[in-house]
Amino acid sequence: MPMRSSGFAPDEHQDPEAGAVTEPKRVGVVHEHDLLRRGIAGCLDEDPALVVAFAVADEPPDEPIDVAVVSSRALAATSFDVPVVLFRDTTAHGPVVQREMVYATLSLPQLTAEQLVASVRAAAVRLRVSEQDAQRAAGRLDERRLEVLRLLAAGETTKSISAKLAYSERTIKTVIRDLETELSARSRAHAVAEAMRQGLIT
Structure with a gap:
């Protein structure tokens, strides 16, 4: 079934x-x-x-x-x-x-x-x-989550990321929270810094 x-x-x-x-x-x-x-x-x-x-x-x-x-x-x-x-x-x-x-x-x-x-x-x-x-699943992030990280690194807000990627703000917030978890980050800024340190984004 x-x-x-x-x-x-x-x-x-x-x-x-x-x-x-x-x-x-x-x-x-x-x-x-x-x-x-x-x-x-x-x-x-x-x-x-x-x-x-x-x-x-x-x-x-x-x-x-x-x-x-x-x-x-x-x-x-x-x-x-x-x-x-x-x-x-x-x-x-x-x-x-x-x-x-x-x-x-x-x-x-x-x-x-x-x-x-x-x-x-x-x-x-x-x-x-x-x-x-x-x-730490960050090494295999899919393209959507990498794009969210890139936009966060560029200073975009949840609202602007939602508009750019055509997802609801609720979905973007969930993705960001899960990224923080997978990157063992304390905040959005920490998640971006950790992603840069690992070479996931530049």
């Missing part, structure tokens, strides 16, 4: 820079191992930018979500039209299906709660994250 992409969720997350309220990302967890499934859901529930819509062993309900955290078995059995964070089963054989929807691949035992949350937050806004750099 294909998973549906989320629409708008209730406003709960405060944008620390702009003062605007944005909705948390809805997460679906599908993993056959009870302990792992509960642990994943528990870690994600502690982050105010995320809300766990469901956590099931198999056959996910038809609920809208923004990102799915799944096992190899779940990925093989279910069609996802949202970004996927894959918990890789090192004993599984054969190719990973739906590879284009996998935005991050994680494996135990080195994984930390912080890496899990960072990977899910990045995938929810369609940023791909390597396992070796799960807390």
Whole structure:
């Protein structure tokens, strides 16, 4: 059964820079191992930018979500039209299906709660994250987010960026907040400085 992409969720997350309220990302967890499934859901529930819509062993309900955290078995059995964070089963054989929807691949035992949350937050806004750099997806920012960074560096405001890129101000604020998270930045200015330091923008 294909998973549906989320629409708008209730406003709960405060944008620390702009003062605007944005909705948390809805997460679906599908993993056959009870302990792992509960642990994943528990870690994600502690982050105010995320809300766990469901956590099931198999056959996910038809609920809208923004990102799915799944096992190899779940990925093989279910069609996802949202970004996927894959918990890789090192004993599984054969190719990973739906590879284009996998935005991050994680494996135990080195994984930390912080890496899990960072990977899910990045995938929810369609940023791909390597396992070796799960807390910093900036090296693989898509063109839209790079353009937002360039415009911020040029001194543009949220309103002017919204007009230039033809996105709502709400969307631009969400992109900026997620950029701050992925760049481990304290503010918009810090995000721009960090992006320049990493050579993402000039």
